[in-house]
Amino acid sequence: MQNRIYVTREIPEIGINMLKEKGYEVVVGNDKKPISQKDIIDILKKAEKIGKPYNILLSLLTDKIDKKVFEIAPSLKMVSNYAIGYDNVNIEDAKEYGVMVTNTPGDYMGSVAEHVVAMTLSLCNRIAEADHFVRRGYYKGFDPMLMIGHDVSEKTIGIIGAGRIGEKTTYCFNKGFGCPILYYDCHRNEKIENDCNAKRMESLNDLIKQSDIISLHVPLNEKTYHMVDEEFISKMKPDAFIINTARGAVVDEKYLYHALKEKKIAGAGLDVFEFEPNITRGLSKLGNVIMTPHIASASIKARDIMSKVAAQNIIDYMEGGESKNNCVK
Numbered sequence: 001m002q003n004r005i006y007v008t009r010e011i012p013e014i015g016i017n018m019l020k021e022k023g024y025e026v027v028v029g030n031d032k033k034p035i036s037q038k039d040i041i042d043i044l045k046k047a048e049k050i051g052k053p054y055n056i057l058l059s060l061l062t063d064k065i066d067k068k069v070f071e072i073a074p075s076l077k078m079v080s081n082y083a084i085g086y087d088n089v090n091i092e093d094a095k096e097y098g099v100m101v102t103n104t105p106g107d108y109m110g111s112v113a114e115h116v117v118a119m120t121l122s123l124c125n126r127i128a129e130a131d132h133f134v135r136r137g138y139y140k141g142f143d144p145m146l147m148i149g150h151d152v153s154e155k156t157i158g159i160i161g162a163g164r165i166g167e168k169t170t171y172c173f174n175k176g177f178g179c180p181i182l183y184y185d186c187h188r189n190e191k192i193e194n195d196c197n198a199k200r201m202e203s204l205n206d207l208i209k210q211s212d213i214i215s216l217h218v219p220l221n222e223k224t225y226h227m228v229d230e231e232f233i234s235k236m237k238p239d240a241f242i243i244n245t246a247r248g249a250v251v252d253e254k255y256l257y258h259a260l261k262e263k264k265i266a267g268a269g270l271d272v273f274e275f276e277p278n279i280t281r282g283l284s285k286l287g288n289v290i291m292t293p294h295i296a297s298a299s300i301k302a303r304d305i306m307s308k309v310a311a312q313n314i315i316d317y318m319e320g321g322e323s324k325n326n327c328v329k
């Protein structure tokens with residue numbers, strides 16, 4: 001049987017071409033917004049019915065893939081998720097239905113790390129706020145007391161999750177600004193300890209209490225859901241910032257809104273949202289938060305690599321029975 005792949009939305013062509021060159025039949029959905037689970041089910045069901053089933057799904061982080069999808073698509077053998085995070089795919093269900101799931105880690109984490117730095121600089125140097133100020137015509141001349149901010153180089157950075165992205169972020173802050181680094185992770189990262197003098201914290205509470213900028217780099221799962229809640233925020237320094245480029249629901253967004261409004265902490269940089277694409281009411285009215293639309297990995301290089309890795313995962317698994325980015329253990 002010819003391998004047939006349904007790609008739920010447009011992704012960079014490079015990976016699509018790799019699959020086509022291998023003779024795979026690739027169909028790319030043309031929706032401009034995230035596709036619903038019902039639509040995914042309808043597409044797969046119809047293909048099964050007409051005898052041209054898809055055996056591979058190339059999904060995005062917005063696609064909810066679980067039992068409901070697997071049970072109507074008996075031909076489906078693989079879900080190649082175009083993302084590092086794969087909390088959108090129910091791995092237990094995939095296991096039950098014998099479907100392989102892969103993700104796209106790779107050598108492009110610099111993009112996310114740079115986004116963390118950009119958000120930090122924007123918050124500390126009040127860039128977004130200052131830009132609004134000038135555009136709205138409020139600038140009436142130099143004022144030595146205007147928009148005084150913070151030096152990033154004076155800050156202690158707390159990295160929660162020292163995997164590849166946390167590691168890159170550590171290098172950016174330590175090598176670029178000389179910032180001391182604290183990190184919290186169940187695994188030791190000797191590379192950042194040796195190269196950046198990063199200090200592994202035994203206690204998350206100690207990291208929270210001692211950090212000026214906290215950057216989240218954990219996957220979303222039952223342990224990390226609402227990790228940043230009222231208790232977490234109550235331990236942060238009142239002049240500390242938090243940056244989230246991981247997954248929205250790692251933060252209790254409604255409480256974060258309250259904390260920012262009440263100035264319990266200095267500010268937040270959010271690239272991801274708990275109720276994505278919806279934003280907690282009131283958040284966008286606050287001056288101490290900057291927000292970007294889940295684009296931390298959206299550099300040309302990163303997106304191309306993700307496309308290549310997603311395609312290579314398919315080729316490796318379909319042709320060799322194995323992929324190095326296997327999420328079903």
Ligand code: GLV
Pocket residue numbers: 061082083084085086246297
């Ligand atoms: C983006 O959020 C990703 O997980 O790749």
